[in-house]
Amino acid sequence: MAIGRLRRGRNSPSPGVARLPILRAACESGQYDGIVLPGGGDPGYPEAREIARRHRIPITANAHAQMHMAMTPERDALRRNRRRR
Numbered sequence: 714m715a716i717g718r719l720r721r722g723r724n725s726p727s728p729g730v731a732r733l734p735i736l737r738a739a740c741e742s743g744q745y746d747g748i749v750l751p752g753g754g755d756p757g758y759p760e761a762r763e764i765a766r767r768h769r770i771p772i773t774a775n776a777h778a779q780m781h782m783a784m785t786p787e788r789d790a791l792r793r794n795r796r797r798r
Contacts, residue, residue, distance in 0.1 A: 748773075
């Protein structure tokens with residue numbers, strides 16, 4: 714479920730920073746167990762994690778989750794190789 718849509722104007726802040734009030738309201742509502750943000754390199758991502766951490770809600774962005782999953786098989790292969798030595 715989307716928690717809000719943003720429109721970019723000429724002088725509007727970046728989407729990452731502009732979504733912080735929406736994110737804060739979502740965290741305070743208590744309706745969400747976790748949040749996945751679209752994008753990944755947004756300037757507001759560290760601030761969003763800080764807001765969600767105060768409410769004990771896990772948060773990630775698509776790119777961060779994708780990079781983590783992409784590295785998982787690599788890490789498992791490295792662990793298996795270390796055990797064989």
